[in-house]
Amino acid sequence: MSSFVMTASEREAFLSGVHVGVLAVERAGRAPLAVPVWYDYAPGGELLIWMERDTVKDRAIRAAGRLSLAAQDETPPYRYVTVEGPVIANDEPPTREQALRIAGRYWPAEQAKEYVDSALGPQSVLVRVRPEKWLSNDQSKT
Template sequence: MPTMTTAERQAFLAEPHVGVIAVERPDRAPLAVPIWYGYEPGGEVLLWTETDTVKHDLLKAAGRFALTAQVEQAPYKYATAEGPITAIEPITADQATAIAVRYLGEEEGLAFAAQNVTPRSILIRMRPQKWLSTDYSKE
């Protein structure tokens, strides 16, 4: 299979794809849910979520997760990054705005972040340590 280079997979993950996180849970299949995320090449994956949810509780308990982003039309591409959670902290307005603007554009992103940051809003950071990737455009 044609894999991506380190630079290619980091650049790919930095594009605004809807990601899917997977986190283990006891006695069931892993929880896999779509999510908006933030990422800059060489940095941490940033998730905006809420405290005291199934997702937050499982992430906190597992201490790690995997994130997959993909292109859904040919030529297909995907990158999966997995690693440990490095921090769970209250999200700042600037952090939430950056994630919302990434997916919705400036005007809608600003409005979305202003309406959806609550006292329960948190930022979860993950440092990618292992990667899987495929880029069928290289065939």
């Protein structure tokens, strides 16, 4: 029987592709929070997520100190990668370059610039995560 598990380089390449991530973080006395997010990742680097301070996501991440993110391909052959790890920083806003890189993964350059110009501000926070544990599945591996 063959394995559907991706190699380390395959899973990092997949995660660095453009996918809407599903962030999951534990919450005391409630079900885990699971919400879609835009993110940035380069193989071997940190997972970067831009959000607003004092939101439900931000408060849950600050309390838990770690999170998971799942990225998937919804077209056959189905594939997914899940990464989890500790938050290593979430006290500064992203630089303009970091914000443009995140937004630019999802929108054309001009729209990304307009979004960053309107959304990047003092309430912005960049969550940096060190990937430690990975799960993956690639249904094309038969």
